Amino acid sequence: MAKLRIKKSTHALNRSLAGDMSVTGILIIFGVFMAFPMVYSIVQSLKPLNELWMFPPRFYVVNPTFQNFSDLFYLMSTSWVPFSRYIFNTIFISVCGTFGNVMLASFAAYAIAKIKFPGRKTLFSIIVYSLMFNSTVTSITNFLTMSMLGWVDTYLSIIVPAIASPMGLYLMKQFMDTSVPDSVLESARLDGASEWKILWTLVMPMVKPAWMTLIIFSFQGLWNQGASVYIFSEQLKTFPYAISQIMTGGIARAGASAASAVITMIVPIIVFVLSQSQVIQTMSSSGMKD
Amino acid sequence: MAKIKSAEAKTQVDIHKMSKAAYTWREMKKYKTGYILLAPFYILFTIFVILPVLLSVFFSFTIFNMLEPPEFVFMQNYVRLFLDDDIFLLAIKNTLIFAGITGPVSYLLSLLFAWFINELSPRVRKFVTLVFYAPSISGNVYIIWTILFSGDQYGLVNGFLIDIGLVNSPIQFFTNPSYIMPLVIVVALWTSLGTSFLSLIAGFQVVDRTLYEAAAIDGVKNRWQELWSVTLPTMRPQLMFAAVMSITGAFGFGAIITALCGFPSPEYCAHTIMHHLQDYGNTRFEMGYASAIATLLFFMQIGANALIRNLLSKVGK
Incomplete structure (x- = not known):
C-alpha cells in the first residue's frame, strides 16, 4: 500500500490537469489517424460486393461476409x-x-x-x-x-x-x-x-x-x-x-x-x-x- | 601448482619488456576464441556490407556494364550526373524534400508520442504503443491508402468530398503531381514509427524516477522543463540511436513511393535518388553510373548523421 502511494505521488509531480488532458487528446487524435487505415482494411475485407461499390462509400460494414477471404483462397x-x-x-x-x-x-x-x-x-x-x-x-x-x-x-x-x-x-x-x-x-x-x-x-x-x-x-x-x-x-x-x-x-x-x-x-x-x-x-x- | 605460478610470474615480467606489437600479438593469441566467435558474422558482414560500399566507390569511377571489364573514366559519371542528367537533379531535389521532411518529422513525432505514452498506465501504454507501431511492421498494408484516396467516387475521401458537394468529379490523387508528394509523405510518416519509436519509449522508461523528484525540489515547474532539463539529457544515447534509425528510414521509402504512384511516377514528381539508382542499376545495367549514385547516397546519409550528432550534443545545454 505504501508503495502504491509513493508511485502516485511521483506521477503527480509537475503535472497539470490541462496538460494531462491535452496529452490524452493528442494521443487519441493521432491514434485514430494511425489506426484508421488498418481498421478500414479490415472493414473493406468484410464488405460484400455491393457495399464495396457503393456511393457514398461507408467506413463501416452492414452485412459482414467472409466472401472476400474465400475469393482470395480461390484466386x-x-x-x-x-x-x-x-x-x-x-x-x-x-x-x-x-x-x-x-x-x-x-x-x-x-x-x-x-x-x-x-x-x-x-x-x-x-x-x-x-x-x-x-x-x-x-x-x-x-x-x-x-x-x-x-x-x-x-x-x-x-x-x-x-x-x-x-x-x-x-x-x-x-x-x-x-x-x-x-x-x-x-x-x-x-x-x-x-x-x-x-x-x-x-x-x-x-x-x-x-x-x-x-x-x-x-x-x-x-x-x-x-x-x-x-x-x-x-x-x-x-x-x-x-x-x-x-x-x-x-x-x-x-x-x-x-x-x-x-x-x-x-x-x-x-x-x-x-x-x-x-x-x-x-x-x-x-x-x-x- | 607451483610450476604454473612461476610460469605466470615469468609472463608478468615479460610484459614490460615486450614491444607494443608483440604485446598485442600475445593478447590476440590469448583471446583467440573471441576472433573465432565473431568470424562467421564478420566474414558475411564484410562481403555484403563493407565491401559493397568500398566497391561502389571504386566502380563509380568506371563505366561498367557487367559484360566487359570496367573501364576507368575518373569523374565522368559524376560530371554526367550533375551536368547532363536533369532527372537526377530532380531526383536530388525530391529526395531532399522527402527525406528532409519525413526524417525530422518522424523523429519528432516518435519523441512526442513516446513521451506522451510514457504518461499512461502500463496496460494502456501497451495498447497505445501497438496502435502507433503496427503500421511500420505490417508489410505492404499501406496499399490501403490507394483505396482511401482512389481516383474514383468509391474511394473514401473522394466519396466524402463529392457527397458533401465540395468537388464534382473525383480528384486523381495518385496521378496528379501536386497531390502525390504530400500524400506520399503522409503515408511514409504513417509507416515510420518503427525501431526509433520503440527505442524512445524504452528510453523514457529507464529514466531514474528519483531524478524527477530532485528536479521538482530544484524548481522544475512543468513537464516541458522536466523533459528538457532532466529526461532528454539522461536519454541522449536513445536520442542518438533513434536519430540514426530515422535517417536510414527517411532514405528508404522508395518502395512505398513505387507502390503508391508507380515507377516512374507521373512527370517524375516523386522520383527520388533511390529510384534513379534502381533505374540505372537494375534496368539499364549501367553499373558504374549507378555506383556513382549509390556513393552519393552513402555520403548524403553519413552527412545527415554527422549533422544530427552535432545538433543532439546541444540537447539540455
Missing part, C-alpha cells in the same frame, strides 16, 4: 505456381535467415561485449557506422556479388545478406553490456569453463529478451520480403509478392485485395503483441554513446 488456388509454394518460400527464408542472424550475431556480440581481445572497439564502431546507411547503397554492388557467386535466382541471395544484417549484433551487444555482469563470467572462467560453454549456459539464458527481439526484428523483415531483384523464377517468389500480384488485379479484386492486406498484417502484429515487453526491455539498452 490463390488458380495461381500459376501452387500458392502453398509462395508460403513455403516465405517461411523457409524467414526461418533460415532469422536463425542464422540470431546465432551469428549473438556469437559476435558476446565476443565483442565480453572477451577483451584487441580491436574489438574498432570492430564494433564499424557496426555502428553501418547502421547509418540503408541497403539501397549496397544494392548495386551486391547484385554484382550475387552474380559472381552464382546466387542469382536462389534462396541464398535473400537469406545470406539477411544473416549479415548489423542491427541484431548491435542490439545484442548493447544488451549484454548492461545485463550480463562481468563478475559472473570471471568466476566461470576461473572454474575452467570454456567461452563456448559460458556463452551457451550462462549468457544466452540471461539475454533471452534480446534474442527474442532479434528473432522478431529479423523475422518481420524477412516475412515482409516482397519482390527481390535477385529472384526471377516464379517458384522461388515469396508470399508478399504473390499477395501484391493479387492486389494489383484491379476492380474485380478489390475485396480480395483487402482480405490479403489483412492476412499480411496479422502475423507481425500478433508476434509483436506477444513479445512487446521483451522488445521494450531490449530497446532500453539500445542507446548510442557519442
Whole structure:
C-alpha cells in the first residue's frame, strides 16, 4: 500500500490537469489517424460486393461476409505456381535467415561485449557506422556479388545478406553490456569453463529478451520480403509478392485485395503483441554513446 | 601448482619488456576464441556490407556494364550526373524534400508520442504503443491508402468530398503531381514509427524516477522543463540511436513511393535518388553510373548523421 502511494505521488509531480488532458487528446487524435487505415482494411475485407461499390462509400460494414477471404483462397488456388509454394518460400527464408542472424550475431556480440581481445572497439564502431546507411547503397554492388557467386535466382541471395544484417549484433551487444555482469563470467572462467560453454549456459539464458527481439526484428523483415531483384523464377517468389500480384488485379479484386492486406498484417502484429515487453526491455539498452 | 605460478610470474615480467606489437600479438593469441566467435558474422558482414560500399566507390569511377571489364573514366559519371542528367537533379531535389521532411518529422513525432505514452498506465501504454507501431511492421498494408484516396467516387475521401458537394468529379490523387508528394509523405510518416519509436519509449522508461523528484525540489515547474532539463539529457544515447534509425528510414521509402504512384511516377514528381539508382542499376545495367549514385547516397546519409550528432550534443545545454 505504501508503495502504491509513493508511485502516485511521483506521477503527480509537475503535472497539470490541462496538460494531462491535452496529452490524452493528442494521443487519441493521432491514434485514430494511425489506426484508421488498418481498421478500414479490415472493414473493406468484410464488405460484400455491393457495399464495396457503393456511393457514398461507408467506413463501416452492414452485412459482414467472409466472401472476400474465400475469393482470395480461390484466386490463390488458380495461381500459376501452387500458392502453398509462395508460403513455403516465405517461411523457409524467414526461418533460415532469422536463425542464422540470431546465432551469428549473438556469437559476435558476446565476443565483442565480453572477451577483451584487441580491436574489438574498432570492430564494433564499424557496426555502428553501418547502421547509418540503408541497403539501397549496397544494392548495386551486391547484385554484382550475387552474380559472381552464382546466387542469382536462389534462396541464398535473400537469406545470406539477411544473416549479415548489423542491427541484431548491435542490439545484442548493447544488451549484454548492461545485463550480463562481468563478475559472473570471471568466476566461470576461473572454474575452467570454456567461452563456448559460458556463452551457451550462462549468457544466452540471461539475454533471452534480446534474442527474442532479434528473432522478431529479423523475422518481420524477412516475412515482409516482397519482390527481390535477385529472384526471377516464379517458384522461388515469396508470399508478399504473390499477395501484391493479387492486389494489383484491379476492380474485380478489390475485396480480395483487402482480405490479403489483412492476412499480411496479422502475423507481425500478433508476434509483436506477444513479445512487446521483451522488445521494450531490449530497446532500453539500445542507446548510442557519442 | 607451483610450476604454473612461476610460469605466470615469468609472463608478468615479460610484459614490460615486450614491444607494443608483440604485446598485442600475445593478447590476440590469448583471446583467440573471441576472433573465432565473431568470424562467421564478420566474414558475411564484410562481403555484403563493407565491401559493397568500398566497391561502389571504386566502380563509380568506371563505366561498367557487367559484360566487359570496367573501364576507368575518373569523374565522368559524376560530371554526367550533375551536368547532363536533369532527372537526377530532380531526383536530388525530391529526395531532399522527402527525406528532409519525413526524417525530422518522424523523429519528432516518435519523441512526442513516446513521451506522451510514457504518461499512461502500463496496460494502456501497451495498447497505445501497438496502435502507433503496427503500421511500420505490417508489410505492404499501406496499399490501403490507394483505396482511401482512389481516383474514383468509391474511394473514401473522394466519396466524402463529392457527397458533401465540395468537388464534382473525383480528384486523381495518385496521378496528379501536386497531390502525390504530400500524400506520399503522409503515408511514409504513417509507416515510420518503427525501431526509433520503440527505442524512445524504452528510453523514457529507464529514466531514474528519483531524478524527477530532485528536479521538482530544484524548481522544475512543468513537464516541458522536466523533459528538457532532466529526461532528454539522461536519454541522449536513445536520442542518438533513434536519430540514426530515422535517417536510414527517411532514405528508404522508395518502395512505398513505387507502390503508391508507380515507377516512374507521373512527370517524375516523386522520383527520388533511390529510384534513379534502381533505374540505372537494375534496368539499364549501367553499373558504374549507378555506383556513382549509390556513393552519393552513402555520403548524403553519413552527412545527415554527422549533422544530427552535432545538433543532439546541444540537447539540455
